[in-house]
Amino acid sequence: MVNSCFLGAPSLFSIKLSSSRIVNVRGHIHLQASRTKMELSITRPDDWHLHLRDGELLESVISHSSQHFGRAIIMPNLKPPITTTAAAVAYRQSILKALPANSDFSPLMTLYLTDTTSPNEIKLARESGVVFGVKLYPAGATTNSQDGVTDLFEKCLPVLDEMVRQNMPLLVHGEVTSPDIDIFDREKVFIDTILSPLIQKFPKLKVVMEHITTMDAVNFVESCDEGFVAATVTPQHLVLNRNSIFQGGLQPHNYCLPVLKREIHRRAIVSAVTSGSKRFFLGTDSAPHERRKKESTCGCAGIYNAPVALSVYAKVFEEASALDKLEAFTSFNGPDFYGLPRNTSKIKLSKTPWKVPSLYSFGWGDIVPMFAGETLDWLPSHHV
Numbered sequence: 001m002v003n004s005c006f007l008g009a010p011s012l013f014s015i016k017l018s019s020s021r022i023v024n025v026r027g028h029i030h031l032q033a034s035r036t037k038m039e040l041s042i043t044r045p046d047d048w049h050l051h052l053r054d055g056e057l058l059e060s061v062i063s064h065s066s067q068h069f070g071r072a073i074i075m076p077n078l079k080p081p082i083t084t085t086a087a088a089v090a091y092r093q094s095i096l097k098a099l100p101a102n103s104d105f106s107p108l109m110t111l112y113l114t115d116t117t118s119p120n121e122i123k124l125a126r127e128s129g130v131v132f133g134v135k136l137y138p139a140g141a142t143t144n145s146q147d148g149v150t151d152l153f154e155k156c157l158p159v160l161d162e163m164v165r166q167n168m169p170l171l172v173h174g175e176v177t178s179p180d181i182d183i184f185d186r187e188k189v190f191i192d193t194i195l196s197p198l199i200q201k202f203p204k205l206k207v208v209m210e211h212i213t214t215m216d217a218v219n220f221v222e223s224c225d226e227g228f229v230a231a232t233v234t235p236q237h238l239v240l241n242r243n244s245i246f247q248g249g250l251q252p253h254n255y256c257l258p259v260l261k262r263e264i265h266r267r268a269i270v271s272a273v274t275s276g277s278k279r280f281f282l283g284t285d286s287a288p289h290e291r292r293k294k295e296s297t298c299g300c301a302g303i304y305n306a307p308v309a310l311s312v313y314a315k316v317f318e319e320a321s322a323l324d325k326l327e328a329f330t331s332f333n334g335p336d337f338y339g340l341p342r343n344t345s346k347i348k349l350s351k352t353p354w355k356v357p358s359l360y361s362f363g364w365g366d367i368v369p370m371f372a373g374e375t376l377d378w379l380p381s382h383h384v
């Protein structure tokens with residue numbers, strides 16, 4: 001098998017190939033490797049959307065993220081949700097305690113916005129130095145969102161004003177919840193009826209549209225001011241379409257929210273992230289649920305992708321002949337948007353096939369990862 005890789009911006013990352021030869025095609029440098037041993041060295045990535053949960057679930061899943069990622073934006077949808085800075089500080093402590101010895105992984109905390117969040121809470125959040133965003137869950141939109149916002153424009157204007165003053169990003173689960181809106185249209189209707197008016201009203205508010213799933217979201221984010229509106233993209237929305245929920249029978253482990261969409265939407269998202277645009281960055285939305293809660297008469301939404309995320313992202317960029325743009329997506333665009341320094345250490349991704357476990361078993365139960373039992377191409381090195 002021959003592998004070919006076009007080096008658009010070689011200074012961004014390095015590719016090592018054993019048994020490689022350099023071919024000059026019309027002025028462009030291509031590297032070809034027979035007997036593939038391709039290796040990428042990239043700045044250590046961050047995960048800008050992660051569910052770590054708490055208790056034994058937290059202890060069970062944390063190393064899958066901390067071994068590769070430098071930092072992660074930690075979602076606040078616990079039971080009860082993290083609605084105050086004091087709760088975020090305490091949750092951060094329990095994450096640090098659960099980390100493997102010697103880990104330098106850094107959790108970036110968020111607050112869960114409710115109808116009664118006060119502007120003063122935003123000040124406290126900023127002063128704490130450990131809260132980096134405020135999460136909007138429309139009430140009823142997703143897992144543990146029942147305490148979320150019922151009417152953003154009715155209830156949250158003073159808080160949003162304060163967020164602009166404090167330069168505190170609003171992180172958005174962008175779906176309307178009205179039962180008369182088709183589930184596949186909920187993101188688009190949210191953009192039209194909530195996000196677009198919100199940005200008109202608060203042009204200086206930083207907004208991250210989390211886990212985008214549609215061409216409409218891509219177009220919307222691209223139409224906004226670059227430094228103010230951005231989006232995270234999950235592995236599943238880059239490689240799966242809605243057929244995979246029903247392939248050969250109901251597939252509960254491919255069910256997440258916002259639900260997977262049509263192939264045209266997947267392709268639009270792939271084009272957006274592999275274009276090199278700074279508006280899109282890595283956010284896995286890794287969302288572990290116990291196996292029996294997924295394989296159930298009323299299965300939970302959420303895909304556990306932390307163990308496979310980097311492999312999947314690398315495959316997407318490779319298939320788009322855009323490996324030279326991978327590092328900006330995984331490691332630069334996120335910190336640049338949040339105004340944080342980029343990581344300085346590196347990780348390696350080698351093109352070595354590895355088999356995803358069919359199950360992770362813990363004393364309290366099992367978790368089934370994305371691509372359980374399948375073989376993936378890109379193997380990330382552990383960060384030490």
Ligand SMILES: NC(=O)N[C@@H](CC(=O)O)C(=O)O
Pocket residue numbers: 051077142143173255256257258285287288301302303
């Ligand atoms: N994405 C999901 O399907 N589930 C997430 C919540 C969320 O991010 O919407 C969860 O917490 O399980």
Ligand SMILES: [Zn+2]
Pocket residue numbers: 142173210211257258
């Ligand atoms: Zn969400």
Ligand SMILES: [Zn+2]
Pocket residue numbers: 049050051075285286287
């Ligand atoms: Zn999420």
